[in-house]
Amino acid sequence: MENRNLKRDLEQLDSILKEQGISRRDAMKVMGLGGAAFMVGGTEAEAATSLEASSAKGKIVIIGGGLAGMSTAARLTNSLSNPDITVIEPEALSCSYQPGQTLIGAGLWEKSDIAYKRDDFVPSGTKIIKEKAVEFDPDNNTVTTDKGTKVSYDYMIIAAGVKLNYAAIKGLEEAGEAYSSGNNSKLVRVLDSVGASSIYTADGSAATWTNMKKFIAAAKSGKNVKGVFTHPNTPIKCGGAPKKIMYLMNSRLEEAGGSARANADLHFYPNGGGMFGIKNYHKAIVKQFEARNMNYSYKHNLVEVKDGKAIFDHHSKVKGNYDEDLEEYEMITKHERVEADFDFLHITPPMKAPDEIGKSKVGSKKGWVPVNKETLQHARYKNVFALGDIAAVPMGKTGGSARKQYKVVVNNVISMMESGSIPSTNIKYAGYTVCPLITSIGTVMLAEFNWASKKTGDGSNAAMTSLLDPTKERYIWWLLKFYLLKPMTVYGMLAGKA
Numbered sequence: 001m002e003n004r005n006l007k008r009d010l011e012q013l014d015s016i017l018k019e020q021g022i023s024r025r026d027a028m029k030v031m032g033l034g035g036a037a038f039m040v041g042g043t044e045a046e047a048a049t050s051l052e053a054s055s056a057k058g059k060i061v062i063i064g065g066g067l068a069g070m071s072t073a074a075r076l077t078n079s080l081s082n083p084d085i086t087v088i089e090p091e092a093l094s095c096s097y098q099p100g101q102t103l104i105g106a107g108l109w110e111k112s113d114i115a116y117k118r119d120d121f122v123p124s125g126t127k128i129i130k131e132k133a134v135e136f137d138p139d140n141n142t143v144t145t146d147k148g149t150k151v152s153y154d155y156m157i158i159a160a161g162v163k164l165n166y167a168a169i170k171g172l173e174e175a176g177e178a179y180s181s182g183n184n185s186k187l188v189r190v191l192d193s194v195g196a197s198s199i200y201t202a203d204g205s206a207a208t209w210t211n212m213k214k215f216i217a218a219a220k221s222g223k224n225v226k227g228v229f230t231h232p233n234t235p236i237k238c239g240g241a242p243k244k245i246m247y248l249m250n251s252r253l254e255e256a257g258g259s260a261r262a263n264a265d266l267h268f269y270p271n272g273g274g275m276f277g278i279k280n281y282h283k284a285i286v287k288q289f290e291a292r293n294m295n296y297s298y299k300h301n302l303v304e305v306k307d308g309k310a311i312f313d314h315h316s317k318v319k320g321n322y323d324e325d326l327e328e329y330e331m332i333t334k335h336e337r338v339e340a341d342f343d344f345l346h347i348t349p350p351m352k353a354p355d356e357i358g359k360s361k362v363g364s365k366k367g368w369v370p371v372n373k374e375t376l377q378h379a380r381y382k383n384v385f386a387l388g389d390i391a392a393v394p395m396g397k398t399g400g401s402a403r404k405q406y407k408v409v410v411n412n413v414i415s416m417m418e419s420g421s422i423p424s425t426n427i428k429y430a431g432y433t434v435c436p437l438i439t440s441i442g443t444v445m446l447a448e449f450n451w452a453s454k455k456t457g458d459g460s461n462a463a464m465t466s467l468l469d470p471t472k473e474r475y476i477w478w479l480l481k482f483y484l485l486k487p488m489t490v491y492g493m494l495a496g497k498a
């Protein structure tokens with residue numbers, strides 16, 4: 001696939017490294033990156049694809065051809081000698097590189113830098129149905145699309161991502177629900193009408209930069225302005241993005257010079273009671289916020305936008321009645337409505353599984369597809385697997401998680417096809433995820449972690465790719481984020497190789 005942006009990024013990276021007297025290969029070693037990263041040079045690509053081919057047979061249907069779905073299709077194609085794979089995906093730009101939306105929001109990348117066509121990533125031999133799966137009958141192994149196409153399968157892999165539920169916020173009902181890719185011009189209009197921005201769609205990220213520029217110009221002209229940034233009360237994809245866009249706003253204000261930064265009050269209102277689920281990353285972020293004079297108020301969930309005000313449900317636990325039997329106070333949740341004026345509002349919307357899946361037999365009470373968190377096999381249907389943002393696994397809604405998960409799913413589906421069971425020796429998903437937390441233009445804190453990190457409170461159990469202290473902001477991780485992760489995703493993951 002021809003893509004000038006990838007070549008340009010790699011050329012720019014090479015010239016930056018050359019100035020500093022190191023080769024790309026040596027830089028990768030410092031970063032602790034293995035074959036996946038070398039692959040961006042192409043030389044080791046072939047070696048990485050030499051998976052052992054299985055002659056197992058079975059009809060596999062994949063729901064969703066985004067990052068997780070297409071990577072899985074590619075790796076299955078590389079791994080099976082007789083692949084019979086069908087992907088159901090309605091969106092033409094489903095393979096777009098969503099992590100780049102944060103950079104578009106701050107005017108560092110263009111929308112065209114992340115737009116990738118689904119049809120360029122359909123592995124040879126894979127059938128693509130450009131429709132939406134709407135009816136699931138897992139008892140009879142069939143799925144039906146919105147256009148009435150009925151598909152039967154032996155194995156189904158669900159990788160349908162999340163729906164961005166802007167409509168759940170009062171005042172934004174008209175915005176409805178959205179996916180990150182595709183035409184979201186109506187959503188942008190509705191957000192604009194209440195003065196809000198959101199990088200969670202590609203269209204929205206481009207509009208965010210327009211609004212950011214106005215905010216910065218107002219601050220620079222001497223006006224005192226307020227920027228408000230939210231984080232909702234549902235699981236979200238890329239938990240770091242709500243903060244990344246705030247750090248980038250801070251950076252852009254500083255870059256604008258004069259008293260622009262001093263005139264802007266930046267305030268983060270997350271629903272949760274901390275900055276990050278892992279103690280050491282939380283502490284590092286609090287320090288970074290304080291050093292930059294960025295404010296924060298925990299336990300605030302955005303519920304409404306009205307008349308230039310963001311309205312939050314501020315919730316807190318307070319002592320209730322004393323329980324004589326238990327000899328302790330009952331703890332009750334107190335709710336208080338808090339209004340914040342804003343000149344710039346960045347909304348991270350509540351997210352959920354698409355209803356046609358979440359409310360079907362393969363969904364769950366909360367919608368996410370219930371799976372064994374280590375094998376990614378469905379909790380009730382042994383021939384169904386789920387991965388990516390839609391899977392009900394803790395802390396797993398990033399491309400970095402999907403990169404570990406798709407290999408597990410491919411191995412396990414092939415084992416099921418070969419022997420009807422999953423050997424305990426197959427690789428397991430251990431909860432690995434990674435958040436390249438952009439802390440300014442030029443620095444990133446590479447927060448890697450897995451489920452074990454929750455217990456230790458740091459990244460030490462995360463099978464970290466680098467030995468560098470993960471709580472430090474570094475230029476080298478900025479280079480990784482800005483220049484390398486996209487080619488790694490496109491050449492490595494979407495090709496089923498890394």
Ligand SMILES: Cc1cc2nc3c(=O)[nH]c(=O)nc-3n(C[C@H](O)[C@H](O)[C@H](O)COP(=O)(O)OP(=O)(O)OC[C@H]3O[C@@H](n4cnc5c(N)ncnc54)[C@H](O)[C@@H]3O)c2cc1C
Nearest residue numbers: 064066067068094098099133160161238388389398399400
């Ligand atoms: C602003 C932002 C910043 C991010 N930053 C990072 C980052 O720095 N690092 C990182 O690792 N990750 C990041 N991510 C997250 C990452 O992009 C996602 O975790 C990843 O795309 C998940 O892949 P997926 O395949 O599960 O979902 P998606 O890539 O969203 O694909 C899901 C696909 O399913 C399709 N679909 C939905 N319903 C149906 C249906 N009923 N029938 C058929 N198809 C259907 C959709 O059209 C969509 O194409 C970021 C995301 C955003 C939005």
